[in-house]
Amino acid sequence: MQTIVDALASIVGTAHVLTGADAAPYAVDWEERPQGEPIAVARPGTTAEVAAIMRLANETRTPVVPISGNTSLAGGTAAKGAILLSMARMNAIRDIHPSARTAVVEAGAILSSIHDAVAEHGLIFPLFFGARGSAMIGGALSTNAGGSNVVRYGNTRDLCLGIEAVLPTGEVVDLMRKLHKDNSGYDLRHLLIGAEGTLGVITAAVLKLHPAPLAHATAMLAVENVNDALGLLNQLQRRTGGAVQAFEYMPRAYIDAHLERFPDAREPFSESHAINILLEIATTRPDEAQPGNDGQTPIAAHLEAALGALFEDGKLIDAVVAQNETQRAEMWARREAAAEVCRLHDPIIVNDIAVPLDQMQTLLDQIAAIIAAHDPDALDITVGHLGDGNLHFSCWPSTEDTAVHDVIHSEVEQATIDLGGSFSAEHGIGTHKRDSMTKHKNPGALAAMRAIKTALDPNGILNPGKVLPDA
Amino acid sequence: MQTIVDALASIVGTAHVLTGADAAPYAVDWEERPQGEPIAVARPGTTAEVAAIMRLANETRTPVVPISGNTSLAGGTAAKGAILLSMARMNAIRDIHPSARTAVVEAGAILSSIHDAVAEHGLIFPLFFGARGSAMIGGALSTNAGGSNVVRYGNTRDLCLGIEAVLPTGEVVDLMRKLHKDNSGYDLRHLLIGAEGTLGVITAAVLKLHPAPLAHATAMLAVENVNDALGLLNQLQRRTGGAVQAFEYMPRAYIDAHLERFPDAREPFSESHAINILLEIATTRPDEAQPGNDGQTPIAAHLEAALGALFEDGKLIDAVVAQNETQRAEMWARREAAAEVCRLHDPIIVNDIAVPLDQMQTLLDQIAAIIAAHDPDALDITVGHLGDGNLHFSCWPSTEDTAVHDVIHSEVEQATIDLGGSFSAEHGIGTHKRDSMTKHKNPGALAAMRAIKTALDPNGILNPGKVLPDA
Numbered sequence: 021m022q023t024i025v026d027a028l029a030s031i032v033g034t035a036h037v038l039t040g041a042d043a044a045p046y047a048v049d050w051e052e053r054p055q056g057e058p059i060a061v062a063r064p065g066t067t068a069e070v071a072a073i074m075r076l077a078n079e080t081r082t083p084v085v086p087i088s089g090n091t092s093l094a095g096g097t098a099a100k101g102a103i104l105l106s107m108a109r110m111n112a113i114r115d116i117h118p119s120a121r122t123a124v125v126e127a128g129a130i131l132s133s134i135h136d137a138v139a140e141h142g143l144i145f146p147l148f149f150g151a152r153g154s155a156m157i158g159g160a161l162s163t164n165a166g167g168s169n170v171v172r173y174g175n176t177r178d179l180c181l182g183i184e185a186v187l188p189t190g191e192v193v194d195l196m197r198k199l200h201k202d203n204s205g206y207d208l209r210h211l212l213i214g215a216e217g218t219l220g221v222i223t224a225a226v227l228k229l230h231p232a233p234l235a236h237a238t239a240m241l242a243v244e245n246v247n248d249a250l251g252l253l254n255q256l257q258r259r260t261g262g263a264v265q266a267f268e269y270m271p272r273a274y275i276d277a278h279l280e281r282f283p284d285a286r287e288p289f290s291e292s293h294a295i296n297i298l299l300e301i302a303t304t305r306p307d308e309a310q311p312g313n314d315g316q317t318p319i320a321a322h323l324e325a326a327l328g329a330l331f332e333d334g335k336l337i338d339a340v341v342a343q344n345e346t347q348r349a350e351m352w353a354r355r356e357a358a359a360e361v362c363r364l365h366d367p368i369i370v371n372d373i374a375v376p377l378d379q380m381q382t383l384l385d386q387i388a389a390i391i392a393a394h395d396p397d398a399l400d401i402t403v404g405h406l407g408d409g410n411l412h413f414s415c416w417p418s419t420e421d422t423a424v425h426d427v428i429h430s431e432v433e434q435a436t437i438d439l440g441g442s443f444s445a446e447h448g449i450g451t452h453k454r455d456s457m458t459k460h461k462n463p464g465a466l467a468a469m470r471a472i473k474t475a476l477d478p479n480g481i482l483n484p485g486k487v488l489p490d491a
Numbered sequence: 492m493q494t495i496v497d498a499l500a501s502i503v504g505t506a507h508v509l510t511g512a513d514a515a516p517y518a519v520d521w522e523e524r525p526q527g528e529p530i531a532v533a534r535p536g537t538t539a540e541v542a543a544i545m546r547l548a549n550e551t552r553t554p555v556v557p558i559s560g561n562t563s564l565a566g567g568t569a570a571k572g573a574i575l576l577s578m579a580r581m582n583a584i585r586d587i588h589p590s591a592r593t594a595v596v597e598a599g600a601i602l603s604s605i606h607d608a609v610a611e612h613g614l615i616f617p618l619f620f621g622a623r624g625s626a627m628i629g630g631a632l633s634t635n636a637g638g639s640n641v642v643r644y645g646n647t648r649d650l651c652l653g654i655e656a657v658l659p660t661g662e663v664v665d666l667m668r669k670l671h672k673d674n675s676g677y678d679l680r681h682l683l684i685g686a687e688g689t690l691g692v693i694t695a696a697v698l699k700l701h702p703a704p705l706a707h708a709t710a711m712l713a714v715e716n717v718n719d720a721l722g723l724l725n726q727l728q729r730r731t732g733g734a735v736q737a738f739e740y741m742p743r744a745y746i747d748a749h750l751e752r753f754p755d756a757r758e759p760f761s762e763s764h765a766i767n768i769l770l771e772i773a774t775t776r777p778d779e780a781q782p783g784n785d786g787q788t789p790i791a792a793h794l795e796a797a798l799g800a801l802f803e804d805g806k807l808i809d810a811v812v813a814q815n816e817t818q819r820a821e822m823w824a825r826r827e828a829a830a831e832v833c834r835l836h837d838p839i840i841v842n843d844i845a846v847p848l849d850q851m852q853t854l855l856d857q858i859a860a861i862i863a864a865h866d867p868d869a870l871d872i873t874v875g876h877l878g879d880g881n882l883h884f885s886c887w888p889s890t891e892d893t894a895v896h897d898v899i900h901s902e903v904e905q906a907t908i909d910l911g912g913s914f915s916a917e918h919g920i921g922t923h924k925r926d927s928m929t930k931h932k933n934p935g936a937l938a939a940m941r942a943i944k945t946a947l948d949p950n951g952i953l954n955p956g957k958v959l960p961d962a
Binding site: 117119121170174175177191192193194197198200201203204205206207208214215219231254257261262263304306307322376377379408409410440441442443444445447448449453456457461462465468469472473475476 | 588590593642646649658665671675676679685730732733776777793847848849850917918924933936944
């Protein structure tokens with residue numbers, strides 16, 4: 021009898037089926053946690069090959085786990101005993117249409133490659149996060165990745181016009197349309213985006229591009245509390261015509277931890293503040309981007325004027341505007357070091373949570389109370405995308421007692437839910453948050469998700485054990 | 492045995508079940524086409540009542556057709572022999588959260604009521620189309636309605652953060668979250684939006700609001716061809732920082748027809764042009780909205796400067812900027828009269844189509860060739876949302892021969908598909924376009940839609956005969 025490995029080789033070629041030591045690197049995730057060993061790693065080169073693999077898997081009831089950049093933070097690609105379907109070879113950037121502002125890409129295209137390719141046309145694909153040098157668009161779509169510019173451009177799903185995917189049965193869904201309006205039946209695109217590869221394998225997409233900003237104005241802001249910050253954000257949005265690209269939260273404890281990790285870094289302000297915000301606005305307007313005689317761009321002058329007015333209102337307690345690209349880079353380096361700063365301490369308690377914008381201060385207050393109640397010496401170094409209501413709760417406990425870690429984690433999650441929030445803002449469910457799905461997801465929604473999963477994947481072979489908890 | 496009508500009365504109260512003459516007005520659509528008579532019209536007042544009706548219908552295998560403002564253009568609410576579920580009583584605007592820029596509304600809330608309610612807070616819900624005085628948000632969500640501001644704010648689905656719906660089994664899906672990031676399982680919100688009430692009855696939603704513009708600048712533009720228009724649009728987007736709110740297409744034949752219907756109206760330009768575009772930009776920036784000594788706002792001056800530069804490039808052949816609110820209203824009245832102008836002539840051939848932005852000129856050329864081939868004396872008065880690649884093809888044939896009408900309709904549709912377009916841009920499928928689904932929708936996508944429909948509505952009772960063609 022032909023083995024699965026032989027059958028895979030007959031589809032993609034022997035060179036593109038990895039087993040044993042060759043497959044071993046795929047058995048750990050990005051954070052080097054063991055994920056279990058796959059049967060084999062298959063590296064298809066075409067959508068037809070993906071479809072053939074899915075038909076094989078469906079007929080033989082063999083689990084398939086799609087993987088692109090392997091930068092999941094939620095165990096979304098654990099593949100013990102499964103065919104690991106690597107999209108890495110399908111990495112073409114097929115077409116860029118500058119006047120229509122679209123790009124046609126394959127699932128294995130790396131984000132930074134897409135960024136580079138569209139930059140040549142004065143355009144951006146505005147999906148930016150730390151792992152952009154290895155994350156692939158297929159994974160970003162499958163997890164509906166967020167990042168630092170969601171406040172301006174939306175999540176990954178908002179940047180995708182068309183999609184192609186292979187269903188668990190091997191059927192190809194071709195919705196590769198470059199359209200801004202297409203009301204022709206159920207929106208399968210949005211169903212497949214964010215499904216974490218459990219409903220279909222995304223093989224290609226049409227991306228929506230935006231004009232590249234000609235100039236940025238970047239600042240560090242300090243406020244008394246997050247309600248003031250929301251007021252500031254709304255004022256800045258009005259005063260800049262919606263030009264805010266990033267509005268990122270860093271508490272004092274994070275600034276301290278950053279300085280510990282990077283001793284050559286500088287304090288953001290001459291004084292120390294409890295709440296530090298990285299603000300960036302950007303413009304595509306030539307008249308706002310051309311530096312004046314003083315070397316300052318009109319957009320930077322406009323930002324300084326807006327901040328001056330807000331300062332007089334008393335809501336803003338300190339502000340520093342980057343005077344050049346070096347200072348801008350310094351501000352971003354501080355924020356983007358978060359993953360590295362977090363690794364300074366083990367254990368760490370983390371939650372990727374979101375609440376309505378007007379509930380952020382209440383959530384922060386409740387988090388402080390939870391920590392005070394269970395581990396008052398713990399250090400809360402939570403950073404977040406304040407403009408999206410999204411916190412990456414990160415807490416260094418003072419104790420090794422995992423019962424304490426668990427209670428903090430679960431009370432922070434419950435506080436989030438009680439404020440109308442989500443226990444999974446942008447990292448997805450994977451294997452890590454299935455219990456939270458059981459506890460917190462609306463039962464009617466869970467039942468509908470299960471019905472859809474069964475309808476599209478009757479044999480349960482595609483990325484089993486992810487997203488949906490056992491019934 | 493209790494009849495369906497009695498059972499409905501026991502759920503919603505006798506006063507809220509209409510039959511016979513009381514139900515008759517519901518048996519015609521907005522364009523006064525007969526839709527078939529329902530068994531009864533039920534007017535629930537709560538989500539629990541909707542759920543009880545769905546359970547009754549599911550147990551008794553009685554079709555249910557949800558209806559809100561009855562402004563469908565696609566026969567989406569034809570209800571012969573069905574319970575017609577009117578959402579009109581569930582019209583509360585429950586909450587507005589100005590700082591978080593969200594509104595919580597029930598499905599029966601009329602669009603213009605939502606507009607008025609949020610205006611008090613300096614905010615807009617930017618979904619604008621002709622029927623806004625009677626269309627309800629439940630229907631707008633169910634059809635993912637478009638309109639005139641999609642180029643800036645997106646379609647209805649882009650303006651919805653959370654949703655509540657009752658599934659065909661009576662189960663309630665509660666996803667009423669006011670979140671900008673929520674990756675917790677499959678995106679049922681986007682699946683229910685645009686499903687035209689065939690997968691669930693939308694009962695409430697969380698809407699995303701935007702700051703109200705403080706000033707508009709509106710102009711009529713004339714160009715040689717639509718490729719030039721696309722270049723203009725891209726230039727204007729860059730030069731205004733993405734402030735374009737509307738970019739609407741009107742050909743010469745439409746201008747003539749408009750003048751025929753409204754003899755007191757004026758020509759848009761002193762000279763006659765083949766391609767006329769209504770452009771509007773808007774600003775929330777106080778510094779751009781304050782009129783100067785000459786009475787002109789900076790945004791209007793900025794637009795005039797931008798148009799001046801484009802004129803010198805030779806892509807723009809004429810332009811008139813509205814000098815006051817009256818002139819702005821006149822420009823909009825010309826465009827918004829389209830539905831009324833179309834009624835001047837019967838028969839009319841219509842297609843609601845979209846193509847990629849860079850294929851618009853080719854599509855217009857092909858449409859001209861199709862008309863020339865089959866009915867050279869026909870008058871093409873197509874208007875459209877050029878910024879979205881969306882044309883409302885409208886043609887007055889010179890012949891009564893329906894075979895000619897059909898061939899023009901079907902060749903325009905085929906040309907659209909061949910250019911990578913959609914046969915249904917923003918009006919939906921309803922009953923009218925099911926044949927086009929069969930002809931043009933990707934078979935893999937159709938199969939997946941059918942599987943999802945069966946999974947969520949195993950007895951096929953919710954809005955049967957809509958969207959999906961018979962297998």
